[in-house]
Each structure stands twice: as C-alpha cells, then as structure tokens.
Amino acid sequence: MTAKSVYSVCGMCTVRCPIKVTVEDGQVTFLQGNPHVPAMKGAVCPRGAAGNALITDHERPQAPMIRCGARGEGKWRTVSWDEAFDYVADKLKAIKDQHGARAISLTDRGGPFRDMHRALLRGLGSPNYCNHDSSCARNVQHASMSVTGMGRKGYAYDLKNAKHVVLQLRNIFEAINVQEVNNLMDAMENGCKLTVIDIRATVTASKATRYFQVRPGSDYAFNLAVIHELLKKRLYDEKYAARYIEGLRELEQFIEPYSPEWAEGETGVDPSELRQFARELAAAKGAVIWHPGWMAARYRDSFYVCRTAYIINALLGSFGAKGGMPFVSKPADVGRNDLKAFVDLYPKPADKRADGLGWRYTHFEEGPGLAHLMYEAMESNDPYPVKAYIAYRHDPLMGFPDPERLKQIFSNLDLLVAVTFSWSDTAWFSDVVLPLSPYLERESIIATKNALKPQFFVRHRAIEPRYDTRADWEIVGGLAKRLGLPELVFDRVEDIWRFQLEGTGVGMEEFDKSGMVNLSDKPIYKDINNLKFKTGSGKIEIISPKLTKAGLPSLKVYEPPQTPPEGTFRLTFGRCALHTQGHTVNNPLLFEQAPINPLWINAKAAAKLGIANGDTVVVSQGDLEQTTVAKVTEFIHPEAVFLIHGFGHRLPVESRAFGKGIADQDFMRGALTNWDPAGGAIAYQEYFVAVRKA
Numbered sequence: 001m002t003a004k005s006v007y008s009v010c011g012m013c014t015v016r017c018p019i020k021v022t023v024e025d026g027q028v029t030f031l032q033g034n035p036h037v038p039a040m041k042g043a044v045c046p047r048g049a050a051g052n053a054l055i056t057d058h059e060r061p062q063a064p065m066i067r068c069g070a071r072g073e074g075k076w077r078t079v080s081w082d083e084a085f086d087y088v089a090d091k092l093k094a095i096k097d098q099h100g101a102r103a104i105s106l107t108d109r110g111g112p113f114r115d116m117h118r119a120l121l122r123g124l125g126s127p128n129y130c131n132h133d134s135s136c137a138r139n140v141q142h143a144s145m146s147v148t149g150m151g152r153k154g155y156a157y158d159l160k161n162a163k164h165v166v167l168q169l170r171n172i173f174e175a176i177n178v179q180e181v182n183n184l185m186d187a188m189e190n191g192c193k194l195t196v197i198d199i200r201a202t203v204t205a206s207k208a209t210r211y212f213q214v215r216p217g218s219d220y221a222f223n224l225a226v227i228h229e230l231l232k233k234r235l236y237d238e239k240y241a242a243r244y245i246e247g248l249r250e251l252e253q254f255i256e257p258y259s260p261e262w263a264e265g266e267t268g269v270d271p272s273e274l275r276q277f278a279r280e281l282a283a284a285k286g287a288v289i290w291h292p293g294w295m296a297a298r299y300r301d302s303f304y305v306c307r308t309a310y311i312i313n314a315l316l317g318s319f320g321a322k323g324g325m326p327f328v329s330k331p332a333d334v335g336r337n338d339l340k341a342f343v344d345l346y347p348k349p350a351d352k353r354a355d356g357l358g359w360r361y362t363h364f365e366e367g368p369g370l371a372h373l374m375y376e377a378m379e380s381n382d383p384y385p386v387k388a389y390i391a392y393r394h395d396p397l398m399g400f401p402d403p404e405r406l407k408q409i410f411s412n413l414d415l416l417v418a419v420t421f422s423w424s425d426t427a428w429f430s431d432v433v434l435p436l437s438p439y440l441e442r443e444s445i446i447a448t449k450n451a452l453k454p455q456f457f458v459r460h461r462a463i464e465p466r467y468d469t470r471a472d473w474e475i476v477g478g479l480a481k482r483l484g485l486p487e488l489v490f491d492r493v494e495d496i497w498r499f500q501l502e503g504t505g506v507g508m509e510e511f512d513k514s515g516m517v518n519l520s521d522k523p524i525y526k527d528i529n530n531l532k533f534k535t536g537s538g539k540i541e542i543i544s545p546k547l548t549k550a551g552l553p554s555l556k557v558y559e560p561p562q563t564p565p566e567g568t569f570r571l572t573f574g575r576c577a578l579h580t581q582g583h584t585v586n587n588p589l590l591f592e593q594a595p596i597n598p599l600w601i602n603a604k605a606a607a608k609l610g611i612a613n614g615d616t617v618v619v620s621q622g623d624l625e626q627t628t629v630a631k632v633t634e635f636i637h638p639e640a641v642f643l644i645h646g647f648g649h650r651l652p653v654e655s656r657a658f659g660k661g662i663a664d665q666d667f668m669r670g671a672l673t674n675w676d677p678a679g680g681a682i683a684y685q686e687y688f689v690a691v692r693k694a
Contacts, residue, residue, distance in 0.1 A: 002024065002025055003022060003023065003024045003029075004022075004023050004024075005020055005021070005022055005023075006020070006021040006023060006460050006461075006462040007019075007020055007021075007034060007036075007460060007511070007514055007515025007516075008020075008021050008439070008440070008459050008460050008461075008462055008515060009439065009444070009457065009458075009459040009515070010031075010044065010048045010051065010439065011051070011421075011438065011439025011440075011459075012045075012047040012048050012050065012051055012054070012439075012580060012584065013047055013176075013580040014109055014110065014111055014580075015176070015177045015178075016111060016112065017033060017034075017040065017044060017045075017048060017177070017178050017179070018033070018034035018036075018037050018040065018457065018515060018516065019031055019032065019033060019034055019044060019048065020032050020033070020034050020035060021440065021462040023462055023463055026463055026464065027463065028051075028052045028055065028440055028462060028463060031044055031048060031049060031051055031052065032044060033048075033178060034514065034515060034516075036513070036514035036515075036516070037179065037514075037516075039160070039178075039179035039182050039183055040178055040179060040182070041178075041182050043178055043182070044178065045176040045178055045577060046577050046578050046590070046593070047176075047577075047578065047579070047580055047584060047590065048178075049589075050584070050587050050589040050590045051438075051439070051440055052440070053587050053588045053589040053590070054421070054422070054438045054440075054587055055438055055440055055441065055463070055466060056466075056588070057422075057586070057587065057588055059423070059586060059653055059654060059655060059656075060421060060422050060423065060435070060438075060467075061420065061421075061422070061423060061427070061433050061435035061467075061469070062435065062467035062468060062469070063078045063079075063435060063467060063468040063469075064078070064079050064080070064081055064083070064084035064432070064433065064434055064435060064468070065077065065078055065079065065084075065432070065433040065435075066079050066083075066084065066087055066431065066432050067430065067431045067432070071407075071410070071411065071416075071429050071430075071431070072407065072428060072429045074428060074651075074652065074653075076433070081468070081470065081478060084432060084434060085478040085479055085481075085482055086482060087432060088415070088417055088432055088434075088479060089479055089482035089483050091388065091414065091415040091431075092104060092124070092388055092415065092479075092483065093483070094414075095387045095388045095414055095415065096124065096125075098387075099384070099385050099387055100125075100351070100384075101124045101125030101126045101349070101351075102125070102126050102127065102128060102349070102351040102354070102384060102386075103126075103384070103385050103386055103387045103388060104121065104124055104126045104128065104386075104387075104388040104389075104390075105121075105126065105128035105129075105130070105354065105374055105378075105386050105388065105389050105390070106118075106120075106121045106126075106128070106129055106130075106389070106390040106391075106392055107129075107130045107131060107132065107371050107374075107389075107390075107391055107392065107394045107396065108131050108132070108392040108393055108394050109131060109132050109392075109393050109394050110131035110132065110133060110368060112447030112448070112449070112457075113444045113445055113447055113459070113472065114131075115341050115342050115343055115445055116342050116445060116472060116473055116476045116488060116496075117390075117392050117419075117472065117476050118342075118343050119341075119342035119343040119345060119346060119476075119487075119488060120476050120479060120480055120483075120485065120488060121390075122343055122346045122348070122349060123345070123346045123480070123483075123485040123487070123488065124483060124485075125349050125351075126349055126351070127348070127349040127351050127352070127353045127354075128353060128354050128355075128369075128374060128386060129368070129369065130355065130368055130369035130370065130371040130374050131368040131369070131371070131394075132371065132394055132396075132399055133368050133371075133681075134297065134369075134370040134371050134372050134373075134675070134680055134681050134682060135297050135371070135372075135396075135399050135400050135681070135682055135684075136294070136295050136296075136297055136681070137152065137293070137294055137295065137296055137297075137681075138296075138297070138368075138370065138679060138680040138681040139293075139296040139297065139302050139303040139305075139306050139676060139679030139680065139681040140152045140169075140292050140293050140294070140296050140306045141365065142303065142363075142364060142365065142678070142679045142680055143292060143303055143304075143306035143307040143309075143310055143679060144292065144306075144310060145365060145546075146307060146363075146541070146544040146546065146547055146554065147307060147310040147311065147314065147540055147541060147542075147544070148310065148319065148533045148534065148535065148540055148541075149533050149534030149535035149536075149541075150533065150534050151365070152292065153328070153450065154327060154328060154534075155319065155320075155325040155326060155327050155328060156325065156326055156327075156328050156451060156452050157180065157289050157291065157325060158287075158289070158321075158322060158323050158324060158325070158326055158452070159180055159183040159184045159187055159289065160183040160184075160186055160187055161187065161287060161322050161323035162184075162187050162192050162284075162287050162288070162289050162323045162324070163187075163191070163192055163193070163283075163284035163287035163288065163323060164192065164193045164194075164195070164280060164281055164283075164284035164287070164288045164289075165184060165187070165192060165193070165194050165195070165288075165289045165291065166195045166196075166197070166281075166288070166289065166290040166291065166309075167194070167195070167196050167197070167198075167204055167208075167291050168196075168197040168198070168219060168223075168290070168291065168293065168305070168309065169219075169291070169292070169293025169294065169295065169296045169298070169302070169305065169306070169309075170204075170291040170293050170294050171198075171202045171203070171204050171574060171575055172184060172204050172291075173202070173203045173204040173207060173577070174202060174203050174204065174574075174575050174576050174577045175294060175295075175574075175575040176577055188207075193209040193210070193280060193284070194207060194208045194209050194210075195208060195209060195210045195211075195212070195277060195280075196208040196210070196211045196212070197211075197212045197214055197219065197222060198211070198212075198213065198214070199213065199214060199215070199216045199572060199636065199637045199640050199642075200213070200572075200600060200633075200635055200636040200637065200640070200642055201213070201633075201635035201636070202574075203577070205635075210273075210277060210280075212267075212269050212273070212274075212277075213268070213635075213637055214267045214268060214269060214637070215266065215267055215268050215561070215637060215639060216561060216570045216572060216637055216639050216640045216685065217299045217301075217560075217561025217562070217570070217685070217686075218263075218266045218267040218268075218560075218561060219299075219302075219305045220299075220301045220304050220305050220308065220556075220558055221258070221262075221263045221266035221267050221558055221560075222263060222266075222267045222269060222274075223305060223308035223309060223312065224255060224258035224263065224308065224558060225258055225259060225260045225262065225263035225267075225269075225274055226274065226277070226278055226281075226308075226312060227251070227255050227258070227308060227311060227312060227315065228255045228256075228258045228259055228260070229260060229274065229275055229278040230278055230281070230282070230312070230315050230316075231251070231252055231255060231315070232259075233275075233278070233279075235278055235279065235281070235282035236282070236285075236315035236316060237285045237286070237315065237316055237317035240286075240314075240317035241314070241315060241317075244314070244319070244531060244533070244539050244540050245314055245315075245539060245540045245542065246535075246537045246539040246540065246541050246542065246543075247541060247542030247543045247554075248542065250542055250543055250555070251311070251542045251555065254555040258558065259271075260272075260274040260275055266558075266560060268637075281312075281316060282316070284316075285316050285317050286316070286317045286318065286321040286322075286323060286324055287318075287321065287322070287323030287324055288313065288316045288318050288323075288324055289313070289318060289323075289324055289325060290309045290312045290313050290316075290318070291309070292306045292309040292310055292313075293305075293306055293309070295574070295575075296679075296681060297681035297682045297683065297684050298683065298684055298685045299561065299683055299685055299686060300559075300674075300676060300683045300686060301556065301558075301559065301676075302676065302679065302681065302683070303676045303678045303679025303680075303681070304556045304678070306679070307554075311540075311542065313325060314540045319531065319533075319540065320526060320528045320531045321528055322525050326452060326525050326526065327526050327531070328450045328451050328452060328454070329450065329451070329452065329453075329454045329520065329524045329526075330448075330450045330454055331448065331454055331504075331519055333454070333524070334454060334519050334520050334524070336454075336504060336505065336519050337503045337504050337505070338448055338504070339446055339447075339448055339456065339500045339501065339504065340499060340500050340501075340502050340503065342487070342488060342499075345487050351384075352383060353366065353369060353374075354373075354374050354377040354383065354384065354386050355369045355370045355371070355373035355374040355376075355377065356370075356373055356383075357369055357370060357373075361550070361680075362546070362549070362550065363544075363546040363547055363549065363550040363552065363678075364680050370675075370680050371396065371400070372400060372672050372675060372682060374386065375396075375400075375406065375409050375672065376409075376672070376673075378409050378410070378412050378413060379408075379409045379412055386413075387412075387413055387414040387415070388413065388414060388415040388416075388417075389410070389413050389415070389416050389417070390417045390419065391416070391417070391418050391419070391420075391426045391427075391430070392419045393419060393420060393421075393436065394426070395420075395424035395425060395426045395427070395581075395582060395583065396426055397424070397425035397426045397429060398424060398425050398426070398581065398582040398646065398663075398665065399581060399582075399665075400665065400672065400682070401665045401668030401669075401671035401672060401682060401684060402665065402666075402668050402669050402670060402671050402672050403425065403663075403665055403666065404666075404669075405669070405670075405672055406672070407429060410429060415431055415432075416429065416430040416431050416432075417430060417431065417432045417433075417434060418430040418432070418433050418434070419434045419436055419475060420433065420434075420435065420436055421435065421436040421437065421438045421439075421469070422583045422586070423586070423651055423653050423654055424582065424583060425582075425649075425650075425651070428651050428653075434470075434475055435467070435468070435469040435470070436469060436470065436471070436472065436475065437465045437469040437470055437471050438469075439459065440461075440462045440463060441461060441462070441463055441464065441465040441466065441469065441471075442459070442461055442465075442470075442471035442472065443458070443459055443460050443461040443471060443473075443493050444458065444459040444471070444472060444473075445458075445472070445473065445496055445497070445500060446458045446497055446500045446501065446511075452523035452524055452525070453518055453519075453520045453522065453523050453524070454518075454519045454520060455516050455517060455518045455519055456501075456504070456506060456511075456516065456517045456519070457511075457515060457516040457517075458497070458511050458515060458516070459515075460515065471493070473490060473493055473496055476488055477489045477490055494508065541554075542554065542555070543555075547678060552677060552678045553678075556678075562686070563639070564639050564688050565688055567690055568688040568689060568690050569601070569605070569639060569640055569641040569688065569689060569690075569691060570639055570640045570641075570685060570686075570687070570688055571619075571640075571641060571643070571664060571667055571668075571685065571687050571688065571689045572640050572641070572642045572643075572685050573642065573643045573644065573645040573664045573684070573685070574642065574644065574645065575644065575645065576594060576644045578590050578593050578594040579594060579644065579646050580646070581645055581646040582645075582646035582647075582649070583646075584646070585646050585647055585649060585654075585656075585657040585660070586649065586654040586655075586656050586657040588656065591656045591657065594644070595656070595660055596628060596629060596647065596660050596661040597628060597643045597644040597645075597646070597647040597648075597661040597662060598628055598629045598630065598631040598643075599617055599619060599628050599629070599630055599631060599641050599642070599643060599662070599691065600631045600633060600636045600641060600642035600643070601617075601630055601631070601632055601633075601636065601641050601691060602632075602633070602634065602636050602637065602638040602640075603632050603633060603634045604638060605638045606630060606632040609691060609692060609693060610693055611630050611632065611691070611692075611693050612630070612632060613630060613631065613632040613633075614629055614630065615629065615630045615693050615694070616628070616629055616630075616693070616694035617629065617630045617691055617692065617693055617694060618691070618692050618693075618694050619641070619662055619667070619689050619690070619691055620689060620690045620691075620692070621667045621669075621687070621688070621689045621690070624666060624667060624669075626648060626662040626663065626666065627662070627694055628643075628647075628661050628662045641689065641691060643661075643662055643664045645664055645665075647660060647661030647662060647663060648660075648661050648662050648663025648664075648666065649663075650663075667687055667689055668684060668687050669687075671683070671684060671686075671687065674686060
C-alpha cells in the first residue's frame, strides 16, 4: 500500500477546521485535526469524522444537470460540463443584455474561499452579492460595528486565558469549533467559570458552572439587569470606562428602571442569583468573554441582546485584554502584504444594490448584504428586476423561513443555478445543478486568517473526484471563459496560488509542512493602554451616530415578548453536534447517529397533553401539520418547544433523510418580512405551534 498525508481544511461546516488526511491507494483512510495546530489536539468533531461518508455517498449530485420539467418536479437531463457552462453563460448574457448586469445575483455561505466567485459577479458588473448572514449573525456584526466601529471578527475570543465565559447565543459544545472547545475546556480546568443563559439545558449548559433558564425572548431584559447591577454597584472597570467608553452617563440614565427585581418578572431569574453572577463577572474583570453569539437571528430585539453583550464586555474591560477579546492582527500589522485578491481586478459596480444597503439603509454594512431583501426585489422589481440567481453552496429554501413563499419569489427568475456538493431543496428547485466536488476531492484558493497569530492557509485536494464534479476554481473558470473574464480562467490551481502570493514573500513550498504559513511567531496582544476603536470618537460608543441618523435607538426601551396564545408554544430551534443544518442529514454515518429531530417539550406541559417521552406527536399551525417523536424533559422552558434544524427533507433522491422529522422553517410563514430594522436579521423565533399526541 502507498500512503500519504495531505494537509487540508474540513468542509463539513462553516468553521473550516485545519485537518490532516491520510490517503492509501487513492482512498481516504483517516481524518484528524491538523497536529501542527496545538488547540486542535488532533481531534475533529463528529461531522468532521464523517467527511469520508460524504465522498462515498452515491446519493449526491454526480454530474451537471439541466432541468427538463417544471421547477421542483425533479426531472433532469445529465449534460457535459461544456453544455452546462454554455447554457448558464448564454442565459446570463441574455439577462444582462435585457436588464443589465445588476439583474444577476449570487449568495453563498460566506467564509474564506469566496474571492473567485465574488470576482465573477463583480466582473460581470453586478453589485448583488449576499451571503446567508441575515439568517445567522448579521445582528452580531451590526451590533459590534455600532459599539466599536469594528466587525465581529476584529477581535479574538481568548478562551484559553479567560477567567469567566458567558454563552447566551452560542452553544459551543454542539455548534462546534474544535479549537474553541479545547481552549475553553483547558481554561475551565484552570478555574475559568462558564455561565450559560438559554431557554433549555443544552450540552453546553450541562458543562456550566452556572445555568440560567430564561423565558424565551427575555434575553434583553436579563442583559439590561446585569448592566444595571454593574453600574449601580460600581462593579465595572471604572478606569477602563473613563478612558475608552463614550456615553456612560446616557447608559446610566437609561438603565435606571431595569433592576434585577424588575428582570425577575420578565426572565424568571432570581435577583439574588443575578447579583451574585454580576459579582463573579466583576471578580474576573478583563478576562471575561460575554460571547455576542453566532446565530442571533432569533427575536425582534436580538440585535439589542448582542449590543448589550458588547456593552457588558466594555464595562468589564474585555476589549483588547488578554483572556478577554483582544484585537486580531492582519498581515499588514506584522509588516507583511496580504494575498492578492481577484475581486480587486474589477471596479466596484456603479449600480445601487437591490437589497437597499448603501442607499435605502445607510446604517448597515454593505459587504454581504441582506439576502431576504434581495429576494424581495426579485418579486417587486424594486429598485429594478433581479432575474438571475446563483446559489453558491447555499440552500435558502432550507436556511431561510417560509420556503413556499420563497418558491413563489424564485418563480420570477429567468435562471436559478445551484452550485452544490449535496442535494438541497434549492438545488431541486433550480434550473441548473453544477456539482461541486466535496472538500476532500477539491483544492481551494489560499485564504488569510486574521488572528492573534495571522496566517495564510490552503485546502489541498486529498483524492481525485469519484464522479463528474469540479472544484470551485474550475467552475468559476468555466463560466468566466464564456463570459469574457479571462483573468479568472486557469488551467492549474498552482497558477492561482502563484497569483495570490505575489508580493507576500511566501512560496507554495512553505505550505507543504502543515498546510499553513504563520506570519507571526507568537500571539500578538496589542497594548491595552493604547487602544484605538474605529468609531468617530475613537472610543466604544454607547450611542451610535449611525443608528441615530437612521431614526433608531441605540438603547431600546424593553418590550416584553409575546406570551404564546392559549394551547400553543413558541417554536425554537438550534444545533446538535452531529449535523450541520440540512446538508448532513442524509450523510450515511451521521444519519445513523441522529435520524430524526425530536421535539423537546417541558415535562409538565407534556403531561397536560397526555404526551410521554418517545410518543409520536403532531406539530401544527393552521392547516400545516408535521410529525416527529417527543423528547419530554424538565430542561426546557414551559413556553417553548425545540427542534434541531435541518430535518423534514422531502426530496426522493435522499432515501435516508426523506420524510424524517420536522422542517421548522415551514412553520415560519410570513417571516421573510419580519426582520430587525436595527440589526438586519430575520426574527425566526417569533412563531407559535400547537402540539398533540398522534
């Protein structure tokens, strides 16, 4: 047997952990965390361990396909790559000729490997790039920018050196970043406290020093009470605040009515417990991380939950601090040039964005846009028609709410293309499927990681494609060749890497040892006595001028969440360690471990309905009904029920996942227009369902 090791990057979720792949005679025989990354400890999560099952699964798209029936009917003809590229390019040219380049749109899952397909869209002349983030972390991003002027990735979470970590919108032991998990576990072994605030006892909550079960939708009330206690008892870092916080007096005035006693009526949390928690935070000042969240597209006030999390970090002196949220470094910070970007080869399109960012909504960052507003433009033609849509490794029919409404919107398109390595609801509804090689069968462009130790990293191809699938750069190049963008056409990935590395002083041979090149020998902690925030004042701003200009409050008066109507529960959802939303449910290994998403329901509420653990239950909303099994537990708030997201598949090509469990997004009818005007994200968890025993 001939064995080799390949350093690559996992693609089973958006964390993209560094991995080492063992290959023997052209087959993957072992997957592990990259041993050159100490925090990986050689580990991968359950999803990462199932990467090879993605390769061997014959139920994934195996060749390019063009629809030959009605949208969603499932009638396809398999074609060559040349025919597929010609078909898509001809359609795009016709749409561009009739409506202009701005009629072409693209969404993706974000991440470090998007430069080439973003360049394709910009090269065509369209401003309409979005990612999935309005269904995930836009509230976090915009909250961060409104407080510090920096994006949420402008600072690291120094978990390994933390003394107290608070997780409110972050389920770290189930939505897994392996390095973060290991660093937090190391910190806890060294005495770090972990506090979890949630409506249910997650795996993360089971590991916590302190767990607060709060009423669904009351997180903002909890945070306001914590701020009240920190200020009233002078528990905050007064020296840090005097130097770096602008608007503290306004915060003190605003917070006056929001005492722990008041918060008890909203959250159910005992005031004495909240006060003790505040004292524990104060004892760890500087080395506190109140995580602002990952998936924060939850309630109508989730932007303000994130914003108050950032304000609490500021009050405790966490920004810039070791053990808190130190600023990351970019290549330029260590005297190095960053990678050359393909997107910079083309000028920024002059047309205004279809989603309104930059002209209708000036307080939002333009970058990844707000996809749900772009979808709105597809139907309304306001501000102009959007007639072509490329869903690039993105499944909005699973990831956004109200998929039947989205299908109506997508019916207005002249072209819908899915670039995907697995079947998805969006691929099934598309006109063309361009099958992407799974991550073990493809290489990617080099990427930059801004961090305490900035680096370049690359994904290498471990094995050759089993089916007629292609890598990202090959798909982009195939389209670019036909669309008059020769700068994006390459015969070899090595030539792409060479272009990216020009001027960096780094050669490809430097990636051979570990798959990455560190640009600093050790973590860089910037001087906490000389921090400069990217706001107008150069400080942390309690009152955001951008929000004020947009007519929005920086400190929003609390409004209680709606109580579930009689006989109903608030529908909530989240993650587990075994699945990444919808695209892993049909994975043979992962399906074996978690073949259905049971409905978490409070034990007392279940008893009233005659429901026992394991019973089949019907979840309903008006004329919509779906079934699953009950998980009866005391560890969820009685106003809520909970589902793992990503189930309820209805595609006949997915024999394992077909008909298993509930699609929570189906019960969010009308949610595409229910979004946060301050943060931009969808409010997913404002919907109610009835439950009965089947």
